[in-house]
Amino acid sequence: MPSKTALSPQIADKTPAPSLRPHPADSEIWTIVRAEARDLAEREPVLRASLERLLAAESDAALLSGVLATRLAADEAERRTIGQLLTEVFSAEPYILARVELDLRAVRERDPACESFLHVLANLKGFHALETYRAAHSLWHSGRREAANWLSNLASLVFGVDIHPAATIGSAVMLDHGSGIVIGETAVIEDDVSILQDVTLGGTGKQTGDRHPKVRRGVMIGAGAKILGNIEVGAFSKIAAGSVVLKAVPSHCTVAGVPASVVRIHRADEIPSASMDQTIL
Structure with missing residues (x-):
């Protein structure tokens, strides 16, 4: 299995991927x-x-x-x-x-x-x-x-927009509006991800080394969301606006709240980064 920190079109948990537009x-x-x-x-x-x-x-x-x-x-x-x-x-x-x-x-x-x-x-x-x-x-x-x-x-x-030059970011990525986005040194963002304004992919303030989030393919991160620590956001998931994410997010789901928790499981063919649907239920 490839490393979960490596930029790869494969999904870390091997969940079947929806059909994306070919590149x-x-x-x-x-x-x-x-x-x-x-x-x-x-x-x-x-x-x-x-x-x-x-x-x-x-x-x-x-x-x-x-x-x-x-x-x-x-x-x-x-x-x-x-x-x-x-x-x-x-x-x-x-x-x-x-x-x-x-x-x-x-x-x-x-x-x-x-x-x-x-x-x-x-x-x-x-x-x-x-x-x-x-x-x-x-x-x-x-x-x-x-x-x-x-x-x-x-x-x-x-x-x-504050992106550390050592961060790893794939292709077909959209930083919508851009203002206030922070992406830390060891963060990984895979392909086909959409991120709205005022999002932080940061550390917890206590860790050293590999300390930032790993965002898998097809994810949408809503405005103002904070994802903190070396945790994984599973493929084709959605982080609701204003959420604070401190634990790993499963694939194909929506999380919301402070701290964030799962509020909906997606259909297998949903691609949040492409639909840009901000609803959570």
Whole structure:
């Protein structure tokens, strides 16, 4: 059996998984983004200059880096520095762009306020924070920990999302709204997870070492929920808004309350992260 802390498409308790949308190669998303940017530039003069700079990017990696650097930087010199660093990371690690593409698609499909991929890329700070984390995570594991911490701190200050660069986060993840999300150093988030604002994946304050939650595939975590300690949130479960979770959560259920307890068992085909249904009963 794979380690419960390893990022894996398998579910730790081997519960049968509902049928999820397959993850195709999503590189066509960047073609769509560019088409949406050209259309918007023609319609909205106020945004034309920034969109033309986006369209001038020589690669998908440079396009994404330019958007993030513009959001993160305090001035033009810092924008160039951050943009160069991010482009280097994204260009050297193609798997990161593949995960970004799945994140883009996840937000576009799950957020009813999103009318385009361009809107996600250009405007949503939860997405910006997650993709900045992906660069910081790569730097962390390549031995550039000071640069990783610098980038992570910038993202926390600008976006209000605090993700330790050593945390492990899969693909097709949505940080909805983003504000106030905290993800600790040894946290693991598998694929197809949705997390709303003001969520904490933290330690208890007493542990050292591996001390943060392990969130399995297909989970939705409601606004304001706190999950504390090295505990597992089972696949395709739902954490109700405002809950405080101190014990392991079984797969395919909803937990709610302070402290949280199981209030509903799900059908086998329910995917909370995709439905984004906030009801608990």
